[in-house]
Amino acid sequence: MEQKVDIRELNERIQRESSFVDLISMEMNKVIVGQKHLVESLLIGLLSDGHILLEGVPGLAKTLAINTLAQTIDAKFARIQFTPDLLPADLLGTMIYSQKKEEFMVRKGPIFTNFVLADEINRAPAKVQSALLEAMQERQITISDHTYKLDRLFLVMATQNPIEQEGTYRLPEAQVDRFMLKVVLNYPKKEEEKLIIQLNLLKQFPRASAVVSPADIVRAREVVKEVYMDEKIQKYIIDIVFATREPAEHGLAKFKEMITYGASPRASISLAQASKAYAFIKRRGYVIPEDIRAVCHDVLRHRIGLSYEAEANNLTAEEIISEILNTVEVP
Amino acid sequence: MLKLKYLLLMLIPLCVLNPVLAQQVKVSASLERDSIWLGDQIRMILVAEYPEGVKLTFPEPKDSLGYGVEVLSRSARDSSRIGGGLIQMRQSYVITAFDSGPHPIKPFLFAGQANNRADTVRSNALSLFVKVPDVDLKKGFADIKKPYKAPVTFKEVAPWILGIILIASIVFLILYAINRRRKNIPLFTMPAKPKLPPHVVALSELDKLKEEQLWQQDKVKDYYTRLTDIIRTYLEERYEVPAMEQTTQEILSQFKGETTQIKGKLYSGLQKTLDIADLVKFAKSTPLPDENHFVMVHAYSLVEETKPETLETVKKQTLPNTETSVEKIISGPNEIEKQS
Incomplete structure (x- = not known):
C-alpha cells in the first residue's frame, strides 16, 4: 500500500514538534546522572504509547527517572510497590460504603494517573499482575458496574529485580508481550558514579522543571504516527521477526534448538512503532535501518523463548538478537 | 526237437x-x-x-x-x-x-x-x-582329536566384506542425505564456477546498471537500490566486511580513518552516495540528475581505485591514464568501446 506523504513537509513539522525532546532530555540529565539509554527508552515509550519493563538491580534511579519524567511533563505520577499480599482492588480501586450518604462510592486506585511505576511487579500474585496488564492493554478500568477511561497519557514502567527470584511470581509470556520495551539497566560508569556521590554528599539535588504539557505529548504522538516507513523497512522488520521464528530458514540453523518460540506479531508492531518514535527523537520524518537496530534489542529480548539447551549453553536472548541483526540483510 | x-x-x-x-x-x-x-x-x-x-x-x-x-x-x-x-x-x-x-x-x-x-x-x-x-595298544587310548580348523580363504570372506562395504555405503549415504537436508543443502550440487574477482563483477554490474538507464525512466529508487547493493557487495567481497548486513553508519565507521584504502575523496564520496541512497530508498527523496550522475561516477572510481595492487600495476602498464578512463566510461557506452 503506497503511502502518500510529503517527506519535506513532514521533516519540517517534526523539527518543530520534536523541539521538546531536547528540553526533556536536558531536564532529565540535570537530575539523573548517566542512564542515557533509560531516558531514551522512556521517551520512546512515551511517544509510541507503549509500556516499559525495566530490569535492573536496586539503586539504578528507576523511580527517580520516571518521577523526573512526570515532573518535566507536568503529569501525575504514582509508585506502587508490588507485594505478595497486594490485591487488585489496592491497584484499581474499589467501592466503599459511605455511612454519611448511605451509599456505595467509588474510590479510585493509584493506577488513575499518567505515569505508574509498578515496582517489583513479579512480587505480586498473578491476579494483581493480570489486573495491571489488562488496564495497560484496555486503557480502561471497570469497578463494579462502571467503566472508567484512563488518561490518554498513560505510561506504565514496571520493574523486575534479576537477582532475587525467591518468592516471586514470574510474569507469563503472554503478559510480558504487552510491554513494548524491556530495558536492561546497567551500573553507571566510574565518572558517573563519582558525580552521584558528590551530589549526594553536597545534598544538592537539582529539580526538574515542567517544560512540556501532557497535551503536547499527545499531539507529538500523532506526529510520530505519521513518520514515514518505507516498504523496505517494513520488510526488514518482518525478516528480523521471522528470523526469531524460523532461524534455520534465515541461515541461523544453530538457533533452531535454542528458541522455543519466536516473537509475536505484536513484536512486529512494537518494532515499527518504537522505530518511528526513535526516528522522531532523532528529528527525522522517516525511518532508516539504524532506527530498527537501535530499538530491536529492547523490543525483542522479552519476546524470545529460550530452550533449556540455550540456558545450558549460557546463550542469552541478547546474543540471539545480535546474531540475527548480523545475518539479516539490511535494505 | x-x-x-x-x-x-x-x-x-x-x-x-x-x-x-x-x-x-x-x-x-x-x-x-x-x-x-x-x-x-x-x-x-x-x-x-x-x-x-x-x-x-x-x-x-x-x-x-x-x-x-x-x-x-x-x-x-x-x-x-x-x-x-x-x-x-x-x-x-x-x-x-x-x-x-x-x-x-x-x-x-x-x-x-x-x-x-x-x-x-x-x-x-x-x-x-x-x-x-597300525595302532600301538601299549600306549593306551588317546583323546579324540578335535577337527582341524581349515584356514579361511578369501573366497569365503569376500561376500562378507562386500556386504559390509555395501551396508556401510548405504548407511553413509542416508546419513549424508539427512545431514545435507538439515543444512538445507541439495544432495547433489554442481561444481562451483570459478569466482570472478569482486572488482570485475562490480564493474560489470555497474555497466549493466548504466545501460538500463533506470533513473532516466523515473525508476530512481530501483537505481539507488541496485547501485548501493553493487557497492556493498563489492566492499563485502573486497574487504571481507559484512556490508550487506550493515547500515550506512556501520559501513562508514568500518572505513573511517586514514589507514584504510577508502579515504579522502573516496570516503566522502562513499558517504555522500550512501546518504543520498538512504534518502531515496527510505524517504522518497528525488535527487537531482547531477547527483544521480555523481553516484555512478563515484561508484566506478571506488571500484577502480581500490582494486588489488597487482591488477592495478598491470592496468597502469597497459592503460597509463587511469583517471580519464573512468570519466570516459561514465560518459557513454561508445566511449567504453573506444577505450577497450
Whole structure:
C-alpha cells in the first residue's frame, strides 16, 4: 500500500514538534546522572504509547527517572510497590460504603494517573499482575458496574529485580508481550558514579522543571504516527521477526534448538512503532535501518523463548538478537 | 526237437560274428592306486575304445560296487576321436571303502551293437586293498582329536566384506542425505564456477546498471537500490566486511580513518552516495540528475581505485591514464568501446 506523504513537509513539522525532546532530555540529565539509554527508552515509550519493563538491580534511579519524567511533563505520577499480599482492588480501586450518604462510592486506585511505576511487579500474585496488564492493554478500568477511561497519557514502567527470584511470581509470556520495551539497566560508569556521590554528599539535588504539557505529548504522538516507513523497512522488520521464528530458514540453523518460540506479531508492531518514535527523537520524518537496530534489542529480548539447551549453553536472548541483526540483510 | 534245431540255426551266425565285434571294441577299468587308507577316496576310470559305427552302452554302476566299495560321485562321460576311425569314451568314479582288507571289483559289462549285431564286452577285474593304520595298544587310548580348523580363504570372506562395504555405503549415504537436508543443502550440487574477482563483477554490474538507464525512466529508487547493493557487495567481497548486513553508519565507521584504502575523496564520496541512497530508498527523496550522475561516477572510481595492487600495476602498464578512463566510461557506452 503506497503511502502518500510529503517527506519535506513532514521533516519540517517534526523539527518543530520534536523541539521538546531536547528540553526533556536536558531536564532529565540535570537530575539523573548517566542512564542515557533509560531516558531514551522512556521517551520512546512515551511517544509510541507503549509500556516499559525495566530490569535492573536496586539503586539504578528507576523511580527517580520516571518521577523526573512526570515532573518535566507536568503529569501525575504514582509508585506502587508490588507485594505478595497486594490485591487488585489496592491497584484499581474499589467501592466503599459511605455511612454519611448511605451509599456505595467509588474510590479510585493509584493506577488513575499518567505515569505508574509498578515496582517489583513479579512480587505480586498473578491476579494483581493480570489486573495491571489488562488496564495497560484496555486503557480502561471497570469497578463494579462502571467503566472508567484512563488518561490518554498513560505510561506504565514496571520493574523486575534479576537477582532475587525467591518468592516471586514470574510474569507469563503472554503478559510480558504487552510491554513494548524491556530495558536492561546497567551500573553507571566510574565518572558517573563519582558525580552521584558528590551530589549526594553536597545534598544538592537539582529539580526538574515542567517544560512540556501532557497535551503536547499527545499531539507529538500523532506526529510520530505519521513518520514515514518505507516498504523496505517494513520488510526488514518482518525478516528480523521471522528470523526469531524460523532461524534455520534465515541461515541461523544453530538457533533452531535454542528458541522455543519466536516473537509475536505484536513484536512486529512494537518494532515499527518504537522505530518511528526513535526516528522522531532523532528529528527525522522517516525511518532508516539504524532506527530498527537501535530499538530491536529492547523490543525483542522479552519476546524470545529460550530452550533449556540455550540456558545450558549460557546463550542469552541478547546474543540471539545480535546474531540475527548480523545475518539479516539490511535494505 | 524241431524247435531246438531252429534255435541252433539262429545262434550259429551269432557265434561266428560276435568275436569280430569284441575284437574291435576295447574296454578297460583302472584305479589310481591299488590300496587306500580306510575311508580314503580314490578315482576309478572306465575307458572304452570302439569303431565309429558301433553303438556302445556304458555300464551304470549303482552306489555300491559290492564287497564294501561305495561310489561317492561320478563324472560326465567324455568322448573323443582318437584316429583310425575309433572313438574313446571315458568316465571316472570316486569310490571309497570302510572295511579293511582286499576288496575285489567285478569286471564291468559294456553292451555293443553294430549293423543289427549285438555283443557284450567285459573289462578287466580290479582289486582294491584297504589299509588300516597300525595302532600301538601299549600306549593306551588317546583323546579324540578335535577337527582341524581349515584356514579361511578369501573366497569365503569376500561376500562378507562386500556386504559390509555395501551396508556401510548405504548407511553413509542416508546419513549424508539427512545431514545435507538439515543444512538445507541439495544432495547433489554442481561444481562451483570459478569466482570472478569482486572488482570485475562490480564493474560489470555497474555497466549493466548504466545501460538500463533506470533513473532516466523515473525508476530512481530501483537505481539507488541496485547501485548501493553493487557497492556493498563489492566492499563485502573486497574487504571481507559484512556490508550487506550493515547500515550506512556501520559501513562508514568500518572505513573511517586514514589507514584504510577508502579515504579522502573516496570516503566522502562513499558517504555522500550512501546518504543520498538512504534518502531515496527510505524517504522518497528525488535527487537531482547531477547527483544521480555523481553516484555512478563515484561508484566506478571506488571500484577502480581500490582494486588489488597487482591488477592495478598491470592496468597502469597497459592503460597509463587511469583517471580519464573512468570519466570516459561514465560518459557513454561508445566511449567504453573506444577505450577497450
